[in-house]
Amino acid sequence: MFKLIDVSNTVRIPPSRFGEDIEVVAKDILKHEYEDKIFAELGYVISIGNIIEIKEGKIIPGDGATYHRVFFEVLALKPDLNExxxxxxxxxxxxxxxxxxxxxxxxxxxxxxxxxxxxxxxxxxxxxxxxxxxxxxxxxxxxxxxxxxxxxxxxxxxxxxxxxxxxxxxxxxxxxxxxxxxxxxxxxxxxxxxxxxxxxxxxxx
Structure with missing residues (x-):
């Protein structure tokens, strides 16, 4: 029922947090987006685990933020039928x-x-x-x-x-x-x- 799942998503790093440890910033943003919420493919996300990899950032014209593909772990409660x-x-x-x-x-x-x-x-x-x-x-x-x-x-x-x-x-x-x-x-x-x-x-x- 409790599972550690590998997930990837694109994380937006705002200009206000440039200069900080990018792993800490990415984890803070992911916690806000995932923790204490239910997703059809993940179940109920309890917490964000390790940050596995952060790809090089990309810039979108007109947006001062950088966008990074982040690979990370989530601890989730995902029940299975007949469990x-x-x-x-x-x-x-x-x-x-x-x-x-x-x-x-x-x-x-x-x-x-x-x-x-x-x-x-x-x-x-x-x-x-x-x-x-x-x-x-x-x-x-x-x-x-x-x-x-x-x-x-x-x-x-x-x-x-x-x-x-x-x-x-x-x-x-x-x-x-x-x-x-x-x-x-x-x-x-x-x-x-x-x-x-x-x-x-x-x-x-």
Whole structure:
């Protein structure tokens, strides 16, 4: 989900910053243009990394600035379809839960939490399973899978993620740990010796 991506773009260096370290100037300008924004091809850009190369500048008639092709790195949050993610539930509504995934929020519809039917308790802001009695509330840590992905451009809230927790070993971390513990108990169960077979074998001698 978090990726270091190589990017190139043309950076305009204004005359007011001539004489400064060009790498510092270029990085400042790139931070303003990229950081805390969403791009369709990059995802949510968290920060500008290393400046790899700055090409020789060009001048456009009538413009006192210089234009440089800059190659640089960006640290971005770019989710992939079917990716398994961990996050914290930050809001519960009657139709599902919103899960914070780093710098983005994803929606898990109430029908995609488990196979159980969940009802919404507005007073306590929680979801309750009808058959299992399982509770889902804010600040729960969960594991989910991305099933729908739409990344726009602009602000950090323009991305939309659809999530599911219905598959095995997804859901609240507490539920997953309970399942794992159950499997461990089965694996560690002692072998039962069939004494009847031993008696039959002895009787044939």
């Amino acid at each position: 398994i993610i961990h996050g914290e539930i930050v809001e519960i509504v009657d139709f599902g839960v919103f899960i914070q995934l780093g710098c983005m929020d994803g929606l898990c519809h109430i029908s995609q939490i488990t196979n159980d039917f969940f009802s919404y308790n507005e007073i306590n802001s929680e979801l309750i399973g009808k058959e299992t009695g399982k509770l889902v509330k804010e600040k729960d840590i969960v594991r989910a899978r991305i099933v729908a992905l739409s990344i726009g451009t602009g602000s950090s809230r323009s991305g939309k993620l659809g999530l599911t927790m219905r598959h095995p070993f997804l859901g609240k971390i507490d539920w997953i740990n309970d399942k794992i513990s159950g499997f461990d108990e089965i694996k560690e169960a002692p072998e039962i010796e069939d004494k009847g077979k031993d008696k039959k074998k002895k009787g044939r001698k």
